[in-house]
Amino acid sequence: MGQRTAPAPQSAHAPQPAPAPQAEPASEAGLEEHFERTIAAEARVEPRDWMPDGYRKTMIRQIAQHAHSEIIGMQPEGNWITRAPSLRRKAILLAKVQDEAGHGLYLYSAAETLGADRADLTEKLITGRQKYSSIFNYPTLSYTDVGVIGWLVDGAAICNQVPLCRSSYGPYARAMIRICKEESFHQRQGYELLMTMMRGTAAQQAMVQDSVDRWWWPSLMMFGPPDADSPNTAQSMAWKVKRHTNDELRQRFVDMTVPQADALGVSLPDPELRWNTGRGHYDFGAIDWDEFKRVISGGGPCNAQRVARRRSAHEAGAWVREAAAAHARKTTTPYPERIGATGGAPRD
Amino acid sequence: MARTPSSPEPPPPAESGTAGTQPVPPVPEISDYDQFGAYQALAADAGSGDADGRWAFGTGFADSLTEAGAPVPDGVDGADLAAYCLMLGDDALIMSHRLQQWVTGAPELEDEVALANIALDLLGQARLLLGRAGVADGTGRGEDAYAFFRPEHEFRNVRLAELERGDFGELIARLVVFSTWRLALLERLDGSRDPVLSAVAAKGVKEVAYHRDYAAQWLVRLGDGTAYSRDRAQAGLEAVWPYVPEMFTSHDVERRLAESGVAVDPPAVRAEFDDVLAAATDAAGLRIPDAAPRAGVAGRAGRHGVHTEAMGYLLAELQSVARAHPDATW
Numbered sequence: 001m002g003q004r005t006a007p008a009p010q011s012a013h014a015p016q017p018a019p020a021p022q023a024e025p026a027s028e029a030g031l032e033e034h035f036e037r038t039i040a041a042e043a044r045v046e047p048r049d050w051m052p053d054g055y056r057k058t059m060i061r062q063i064a065q066h067a068h069s070e071i072i073g074m075q076p077e078g079n080w081i082t083r084a085p086s087l088r089r090k091a092i093l094l095a096k097v098q099d100e101a102g103h104g105l106y107l108y109s110a111a112e113t114l115g116a117d118r119a120d121l122t123e124k125l126i127t128g129r130q131k132y133s134s135i136f137n138y139p140t141l142s143y144t145d146v147g148v149i150g151w152l153v154d155g156a157a158i159c160n161q162v163p164l165c166r167s168s169y170g171p172y173a174r175a176m177i178r179i180c181k182e183e184s185f186h187q188r189q190g191y192e193l194l195m196t197m198m199r200g201t202a203a204q205q206a207m208v209q210d211s212v213d214r215w216w217w218p219s220l221m222m223f224g225p226p227d228a229d230s231p232n233t234a235q236s237m238a239w240k241v242k243r244h245t246n247d248e249l250r251q252r253f254v255d256m257t258v259p260q261a262d263a264l265g266v267s268l269p270d271p272e273l274r275w276n277t278g279r280g281h282y283d284f285g286a287i288d289w290d291e292f293k294r295v296i297s298g299g300g301p302c303n304a305q306r307v308a309r310r311r312s313a314h315e316a317g318a319w320v321r322e323a324a325a326a327h328a329r330k331t332t333t334p335y336p337e338r339i340g341a342t343g344g345a346p347r348d
Numbered sequence: 349m350a351r352t353p354s355s356p357e358p359p360p361p362a363e364s365g366t367a368g369t370q371p372v373p374p375v376p377e378i379s380d381y382d383q384f385g386a387y388q389a390l391a392a393d394a395g396s397g398d399a400d401g402r403w404a405f406g407t408g409f410a411d412s413l414t415e416a417g418a419p420v421p422d423g424v425d426g427a428d429l430a431a432y433c434l435m436l437g438d439d440a441l442i443m444s445h446r447l448q449q450w451v452t453g454a455p456e457l458e459d460e461v462a463l464a465n466i467a468l469d470l471l472g473q474a475r476l477l478l479g480r481a482g483v484a485d486g487t488g489r490g491e492d493a494y495a496f497f498r499p500e501h502e503f504r505n506v507r508l509a510e511l512e513r514g515d516f517g518e519l520i521a522r523l524v525v526f527s528t529w530r531l532a533l534l535e536r537l538d539g540s541r542d543p544v545l546s547a548v549a550a551k552g553v554k555e556v557a558y559h560r561d562y563a564a565q566w567l568v569r570l571g572d573g574t575a576y577s578r579d580r581a582q583a584g585l586e587a588v589w590p591y592v593p594e595m596f597t598s599h600d601v602e603r604r605l606a607e608s609g610v611a612v613d614p615p616a617v618r619a620e621f622d623d624v625l626a627a628a629t630d631a632a633g634l635r636i637p638d639a640a641p642r643a644g645v646a647g648r649a650g651r652h653g654v655h656t657e658a659m660g661y662l663l664a665e666l667q668s669v670a671r672a673h674p675d676a677t678w
Contacts, residue, residue, distance in 0.1 A: 071457070078451045085670040086492050086678040087441075087475050090448075091468060097451055098464035105457050143669050193678070200677045309452060317455025319580065320516050323573025330572060 039240055044170035047113040055239055058232070059169050060116045061130070067107035068125045068132035072306050074100045076140040077149060085143060089193065093146055096186050103179050110171040126311040133157075134292070135222050137300030141214070144197060144204075148211040150190015152219040152257070158183050159253045160223065163243035191260070198265050205265075212261070213269045220284075221292045223250040229289075254282050416479035418543045424610055429542060430485035431504065431601045432611050434494065435651055436533070436548075437477030438505035441495060442659075443526055444470035445666055449513050462562055466523070469555040473548060480544045496670035500663055501653035507642070508591040510650070512658045517570060517580030522588045523563035528624045529595050531556040532617035541609040564628045571632025582634050590642035596621070599651040 031050040038045055045051055074097045081097065084090035108118040124130040135153055140146070162180050167173040197204040224230060224246040236242035244252075254273075261268050272285035294300065420426045447467035454460040475491045482489035508526060513519070534556055537549035570581035596614045598606075605611030629636055648654040670678075 074452050074460075080669075081448045081451055082445060082665050083669050085496065085673065085676070087471065087478075087495055089678050091471050091475070094448060094451070094464055094468050094471065098461055098468070101457055101460040101464065105461070108457070196677060201673065201675055203673060204676050313453045313455070316453070317459075317516065319574070319576050320455035320570070323577030324569050326573040326577075327569040 039168050042166075042240070043168075044173065045168050046170045054235070056114055058236065058239070059172065060111055060114050062236075063107055063111040063114070063169075063172055064116065064121045064124070064130055065132060067104050067111060067121065068130060069136065070100045070104035070107060071125075072132045072136045072310060074104075075306055075309055076136055076138070076302075077146055079140050080143050080146050083143065084146075089146075092189055092193075096150075096189065099182050099186070103175075103182070106175040106179065107172075110169075110175045113171045114169075122314060126307060126314055128298070128307060131296070132306075133222060134295045134300065135218050136306060137295050137303045138215070138218050139301050142207050142211060144194075144207040144211040145215070147190045147193035147197065147208070148215045150186050151194055151260070152212075152215050153222070154183050154187040154190060155257065156219045156222040156253050158187060159249050159256075163249075166240070166243060168240040191264075194264055194266075208264075209266050212266045216269050217287065217291075220250055220254070220287055221295075223247070223253065225289065225292070251281055254284050258282050416476060416483050416544055418483075420484055421541045421543075421610065424542070424605070424608055426484045426486055428601050428605055429610065430481040432605050433477045433481040433484060433545070434502075435504040435599070435602070436545075437474045437481065437494070438503050439509050439526075439530065440470040440477065441474035442503070442505045442662065443509040444468075444474060445662060446509065446511070446513055446522075450519065455516055466559045466562065469552075469559065473552050473555070476544070476548045480542075480548075483544075492670065496667045497674075500655060500659055503655065503659070503663070504651050504653060506591070506595050506650040507656050507659075508588060508595060508650075510656060510659045510662055511588070511591070514584065514587060515580060517577070517582075517584035518587050519584070520563055520566045520570060520581065521584030523559065524567050524625070524628060525588055525592060525595075527556050527560035527563055528621050528628075529614075529617065531560050532620045532624075533612050533614070536612040536617065539609075540611070545610065560624075564631075567628055567634070568632045571629075571634045578633065581632065585629070585634060586637045586639060589637040589639040593641035594644070594649045594651075597649075597651075602651075 032052065035045070035049070035051055035055075038049070045055070077093060077100075078097050081090060081093050084093050108121060111121060112118060121130065125132065135156075140149070158180060161176055161183065164176045165173055165180060167176065194208055197208050227233060227245045227247045230246050233242065233245055237245070258268065258273065270285045272283060274283055275281075276283045295303070298304070420429055444467045447463050447470070450463045451460065451467075454463055474495075478491040478494040481494060482491075508522065511522070514522075531553065534549040534552045537545055538553065540546045540549065567581060570577040572578075596618045598613050598615060602611050602613050606613035606616070625636060644652075645654050670676075
């Protein structure tokens with residue numbers, strides 16, 4: 001995408017396979033200069049390009065956390081698949097949760113292009129060494145939460161993620177294009193569910209309002225801490241793996257969401273929410289950053305439950321993965337090697 | 349036509365996926381989220397149609413399930429046709445429910461995607477068949493009336509579909525048995541005199557052929573993998589096998605409709621089922637169990653609305669929200 005605005009230095013070689021690392025200038029300074037030029041020209045860094053260790057680590061952390069968020073994010077909505085109150089809504093929800101598994105797969109694959117390993121990343125997730133989006137540590141307490149998650153949580157996620165379609169790391173940027181398209185579809189489905197419910201019974205309308213009351217503030221927290229407390233933002237902006245600050249994206253989300261809430265006929269649970277003509281934005285009340293920190297550090301309503309579920313699925317599936325690997329070894333190993341030097345029974 | 353499972357040699361699912369290396373499909377320009385339009389489009393687009401064919405069947409904004417309305421064929425009893433549609437529809441609905449319970453619990457992400465996909469296919473088949481029942485019995489009831497507001501004794505699925513979720517070995521054994529049986533039925537239903545059954549079957553054959561292939565490949569991996577996985581796969585077969593004879597027992601409705609060219613009498617597909625299961629278990633190094641049939645109650649079982657104790661809990665879960673809000677629209 002960036003190549004349209006400024007041709008990349010190496011664009012003349014674009015159709016060629018990436019040069020082998022040894023063909024590159026050997027000096028660290030030269031490599032770093034080439035990397036910086038690539039970033040400055042809005043071109044993509046590709047898997048076999050040289051990149052600073054810090055950039056590689058940052059990208060692995062960012063992509064892995066995103067992948068983990070997709071996978072853990074299947075749980076709160078998956079909680080309502082078997083109870084969805086119409087077969088059409090059941091199909092929509094099942095397809096959405098399936099899409100999230102697909103997003104997790106793309107993203108783990110993107111992380112693997114940086115040398116990470118999916119099994120290792122999963123291990124880090126289930127042992128609490130890598131994080132996922134804190135929003136999924138809140139419980140889904142009614143079926144309506146499915147619609148509100150689609151509207152607010154997917155909406156906030158799109159706000160965060162659309163700029164990542166221009167991430168300087170090519171595989172991530174390309175994965176994000178597809179993911180954003182699907183997230184956008186999910187958001188529309190969520191909003192359409194809420195619209196339908198708001199035209200329904202008084203009980204349904206009350207359920208929607210209750211869900212909005214519970215999810216509004218956690219959705220605002222999805223953009224992360226205020227810019228003043230966001231230690232990684234400056235470097236990530238410089239590397240163009242992050243395009244807007246947390247507070248910019250949060251403001252944009254509020255500005256876009258308030259008219260949608262009006263159209264829906266729900267109120268947002270913030271008495272300080274009002275249009276500020278001077279700023280050209282909505283003002284909103286103070287976010288409870290203490291709660292945010294508690295949830296981030298493991299004390300949210302569902303942190304333990306979410307990780308335990310992922311861990312138990314992973315551990316319960318270990319024998320299945322081992323069986324697949326053992327079968328693959330038998331079927332891909334040439335026969336003479338299978339029977340061994342002494343001509344005995346197949347090893348394994 | 350008895351098709352044996354294809355030679356199972358896919359890459360092990362524990363290996364890394366390849367999604368990241370596939371070409372990204374062409375998309376609208378997304379150079380800045382201001383231009384993305386996800387938000388601006390929201391209020392305007394809610395409720396409008398969506399023609400994008402890559403979304404799962406029946407999950408778009410437009411209701412595409414409008415095919416159930418053809419008249420009942422001449423000489424066919426509407427009540428019989430409705431009962432038959434519920435039999436095949438309930439098999440799919442209830443089996444789908446058990447698969448839905450695997451979501452977030454699969455051994456690997458590739459299997460999360462595959463199991464959800466199978467559950468979605470079966471749910472789509474169920475929706476068409478339940479909708480057809482409402483036309484055939486003259487009540488005009490929609491799919492949701494059958495799924496959410498019928499009592500247990502009116503559900504006509506075979507008991508195999510409703511059994512409580514076991515481990516992955518049991519799942520694979522159940523899926524091999526269920527999809528082999530259903531594929532054989534649907535292949536013959538393609539020629540049904542009822543145009544809706546024929547259309548559902550034509551669509552379902554492609555889907556269930558994949559389900560069977562997925563399950564048979566896993567059966568071979570488990571049977572051939574480790575000693576433990578072989579034990580789990582064999583135990584799965586042992587657990588489900590007592591429910592197999594019920595699947596090949598004719599109900600009066602099935603027999604009558606088979607005579608009028610509308611339905612398939614299940615005993616007609618037993619030979620194909622046995623051939624496929626023999627080939628699959630042979631490839632997997634597993635045994636066909638020698639298990640006595642699980643009796644019904646006075647000769648009645650799933651097709652008659654007589655179920656296992658697990659069914660009540662399943663329906664309590666399935667129907668809870670819909671029944672709490674009977675006047676709601678979703």
